[in-house]
Amino acid sequence: MSPVVSGAPKIEFRDVSHSFALGGGEFAALDRVSLDIADGEFVTVVGPSGCGKSTLMNVAAGLLEPDAGQVVVDGETVHGPSPQRGVIFQQYALFPWMSVRKNVEFGLKIAGVGAAERRRRAERFIDMVGLTDFADALPKTLSGGMKQRCAIARAYAVDPTILLMDEPFGALDALTRVQLQDRLLDTWSRERRTVLFITHDVDEAVYLANRVIVMAARPGRVHRVIDVDLPYPRTEEIRLSPEFAELRREVWRSVYHQPTPMERTSS
The missing domain is CATH 3.40.50.300 (P-loop containing nucleotide triphosphate hydrolases)
Structure with missing residues (x-):
């Protein structure tokens, strides 16, 4: 339905x-x-x-x-x-020196969200896209699909x-x-x-x-x-x-x- x-x-x-x-x-x-x-x-x-x-x-x-x-x-x-208005492009535009978690937290940090709340929200959306086991991984270790999932989680995290x-x-x-x-x-x-x-x-x-x-x-x-x-x-x-x-x-x-x-x- x-x-x-x-x-x-x-x-x-x-x-x-x-x-x-x-x-x-x-x-x-x-x-x-x-x-x-x-x-x-x-x-x-x-x-x-x-x-x-x-x-x-x-x-x-x-x-x-x-x-x-x-x-x-x-x-x-x-x-x-x-x-x-969250924007997701074909190019993942992830920060290569940041872990998956830090990439997802980035927009929240810019918005002034506190560290504990940033982590909580990032973990929620990392789990949502199935990347919990890769939260501390750098983008260079991820497949293309995993990078795109990280970009989607980052977009969702700022609500x-x-x-x-x-x-x-x-x-x-x-x-x-x-x-x-x-x-x-x-x-x-x-x-x-x-x-x-x-x-x-x-x-x-x-x-x-x-x-x-x-x-x-x-x-x-x-x-x-x-x-x-x-x-x-x-x-x-x-x-x-x-x-x-x-x-x-x-x-x-x-x-x-x-x-x-x-x-x-x-x-």
Whole structure:
């Protein structure tokens, strides 16, 4: 059964546009993107290369200021990063000289949380991601999947209400990727964070989400929104079901059978 999400928007993209300088001109990464994400919802974003997926997340994170429009979180316009919006990238960005525990504690230390409370909270989330036996290990001794689990624990430790994840499993092998998908969903079902998850993998997008947002490129905008009416917890049986296969086909066609910019212009 799917976890219940409220109808009130947690994140609102209101006609968001953003361009980058390119070869003496401009490249429109996002063009008037409007999208609401509910509190507690798990939304994945897929689309062809150059469709603005990462730009969308960076604007939501406050790492980029949109050229036009606004992103609103809990009724407040985003004007910069916030600890309420945890960001997880494909690159783990762990401090190599710090243990797993110290990496997870880092954001709490910056926030002025006392040593005893930092340790308690870090241990909770280290256990949550299955790294208790490696709490004192340095990142160089960890596998890629373990490093990403450490990054997820670090994001959770500062108690964000939103997780923004930019292809966090993209560099991992297929088996580790599936294992981390299941672990992430288990954590989400217990913690009820709002998740915006960027991926280029259609199977991953369908398996994780309440809704899949399909982006169109040049300029980047919302092409389709596809509801994923599959029960949680998601299991291998669901992944192999006819319903999953049909949703996968629908998302695949929406991503890879889009009209070209020239075709859109002439229509």
